[in-house]
Amino acid sequence: MGLFVINRIAELREKIKNFKREGKSVGLVPTMGCLHNGHASLIKASSERCDVTVVSVFVNPVQFGPNEDYDKYPRTLESDKELAEKNGAAIIFAPSVAEMYPGMNKFSDITMVAPPFHMVDMMCGKSRTGHFDGVCTVVSKLFNIVQPDYAFFGMKDIQQLYIIKKMVSDLNFPIEIVPCPLVREESGLALSSRNKYLSEEDREIAVSISKSLFAIQNAVKNGIIDTKKLFDAAITVMDRRVEPEYIEFVDRKTFEPVDTIKKPAIAAVAARVNSVRLIDNILIGE
Numbered sequence: 534m535g536l537f538v539i540n541r542i543a544e545l546r547e548k549i550k551n552f553k554r555e556g557k558s559v560g561l562v563p564t565m566g567c568l569h570n571g572h573a574s575l576i577k578a579s580s581e582r583c584d585v586t587v588v589s590v591f592v593n594p595v596q597f598g599p600n601e602d603y604d605k606y607p608r609t610l611e612s613d614k615e616l617a618e619k620n621g622a623a624i625i626f627a628p629s630v631a632e633m634y635p636g637m638n639k640f641s642d643i644t645m646v647a648p649p650f651h652m653v654d655m656m657c658g659k660s661r662t663g664h665f666d667g668v669c670t671v672v673s674k675l676f677n678i679v680q681p682d683y684a685f686f687g688m689k690d691i692q693q694l695y696i697i698k699k700m701v702s703d704l705n706f707p708i709e710i711v712p713c714p715l716v717r718e719e720s721g722l723a724l725s726s727r728n729k730y731l732s733e734e735d736r737e738i739a740v741s742i743s744k745s746l747f748a749i750q751n752a753v754k755n756g757i758i759d760t761k762k763l764f765d766a767a768i769t770v771m772d773r774r775v776e777p778e779y780i781e782f783v784d785r786k787t788f789e790p791v792d793t794i795k796k797p798a799i800a801a802v803a804a805r806v807n808s809v810r811l812i813d814n815i816l817i818g819e
Contacts, residue, residue, distance in 0.1 A: 536618040538625045542633075542678050545626050549587075549680060557584035561681035563672055566590040566627075567607040567726035568616045571716040575685040578713050580621025587679050588617045590627040595634070595643060596667025607729050626679070633674060646670045648696045649703075652788060656692050656781050656801055657812065668693055669700050676706055684708050689715045689723050691801055691814045695788045715814070717743065723813040730809045739806045741772035745780070746815040749800045753817045758794040767802070778803040778810070785816065794818040 539545045549559060560583030562575045568590075579586040590613055597603035610627060617625055634643055646669040652658070653665045676684070686694045698710050716724045721743035722736065731739060745767035752766045760782045767780050783790055785797040794817055801814035 536614060536622060536625065538614060538627060540626075540628055540632065542628065545587075545624070545678060546680075548624065549585075552585050553680075558683070559583060559679065559681045560586045561675060561679045561684045562586065562588045562622070563675050563684065563686070564588060564590055564613075565592045565606065565726065566613050567609050567729065568613045569724050569726065569728075571687055571689065571724035573616055573620045574716050575687055575713050576617055576620040576622050578711060579683065579685045582711070583681075583683055585624070586622045587624045587626055587681065588613075588622045589675055589679075590625055591633060591671070593633075593667055593671040594630060595645070595670060596664050598661055598663065601661075602727075607726055626675075633671070643670065646673045646700070646704075649699060652692070652696050652699060655783075655790065656779060657803060658692070660778060660803075665693070665696055669696065672697055673700070673704070676701075676708060681708055683711050685711045685713055687713050687715060689725065689812065689814070691799055692788075721747070723811070725811060727809055727811060731806065735806045735809065738772045738774050739809075739811060741770060741775055742802060742804050742806075742811060742813050745771040746800055746802060746813055750815050750817050753794050758818075760792050760794065763794070763800065767800075771804070774806070776805040778805065782817075785818075 560579030562579050564572055576586060576588060590610060592606050594603055614625060637643060645666045648665045648669050658665055686697060688694060694712055701708055701710055720740045722740050723743060748766045748770045749763045752763055757763060764780050780802045783799050785799055791798055796818060798818045799814050800817050803812045
């Protein structure tokens with residue numbers, strides 16, 4: 534069938550309508566581009582489950598704060614096309630900002646979709662005010678445009694995943710959200726588009742972020758369940774040149790913060806290496 538690259542909403546809707554007339558199932562992989570092997574795993578998962586996989590490539594301005602990296606965020610559409618097609622995508626949807634937000638002069642012009650406050654008053658929501666409003670807004674728009682049967686999200690962005698699942702449930706989207714495992718480099722560093730910002734020395738420093746999570750996981754396996762002690766175990770192995778923003782522990786079912794690991798939980802971290810902000814997480818308390 535080959536890969537279709539579509540920039541217009543009306544054209545994509547017509548293409549999807551034709552696929553659905555033929556009884557084909559549709560999977561959506563929302564991305565901001567700069568695709569890597571983590572994205573490849575999502576596209577593969579979709580192409581294995583669905584007849585048609587749509588990969589959106591859109592750097593969403595409304596989820597970036599005023600001092601964040603929107604302007605310099607890597608945009609690599611040509612290589613994105615190659616990776617998407619290789620892993621089974623049928624369509625890349627790569628709209629302009631004007632196509633997604635017509636007539637937008639400022640963010641206050643846009644109807645925004647706000648996530649539940651209790652799910653954003655923690656972790657990344659504390660430092661990235663409004664970020665998840667932007668995420669929920671663009672994902673809602675993509676769901677309405679593509680009308681997928683399934684949508685695939687990576688577990689690296691674990692807070693985003695839980696917020697999207699809650700939004701889909703609360704707003705009655707007829708879509709199944711499919712979580713896909715976090716993918717790591719051989720060193721243990723979680724794959725991220727922002728890894729492109731890291732120098733070789735930075736990458737060596739950044740590996741200690743994942744090592745801190747593995748230290749937490751091992752400590753839990755050895756019977757330590759107090760999160761203050763688990764925090765200390767993580768900090769002990771984290772390179773002193775890493776600037777931790779948070780290390781938090783949440784229940785895997787409710788996403789509520791926990792003080793002790795009595796049930797399956799998640800340990801999540803955000804940290805900076807020089808100016809590069811990285812996130813990672815690990816499942817604990819199996």
